[in-house]
Amino acid sequence: MGDTVIVTVSDGDEQQLVSLYEWLRQSPRVIADSKVTLESDPVPGTLGERADRINLSVASAFASVQIIIAAITLWQEVQENPAPVNVKVGTVIVQVDGAAPDDIKRITDALSGKGSASSEQER
Structure with a gap:
């Protein structure tokens, strides 16, 4: 796999991140093109770790991102x-917040460099 798509939950809610991770791992269209992993970092001052991001390893991020965005919006x-x-x-980050189908294309364009903004927010 060649590219990595990194997914985080804006408010850092670990339970929602784990829920989204499980959702993505159960999506046949996502796992057909991606290796989905839940990544953790050490929590300072403790011996534990906290899940903080989902990495999706894909052959081509731009070919897979529309499927990933659609799966995220369905989860939401x-x-x-x-x-x-x-x-x-x-280097491009977009925020997905209940995107409609037309918004998914706009978000995908922004991630692929076709959009005019480097960051967009959707609702």
């Missing part, structure tokens, strides 16, 4: 109070 639709989700490809 079924959550009671979903947090906005940040998606990073290379």
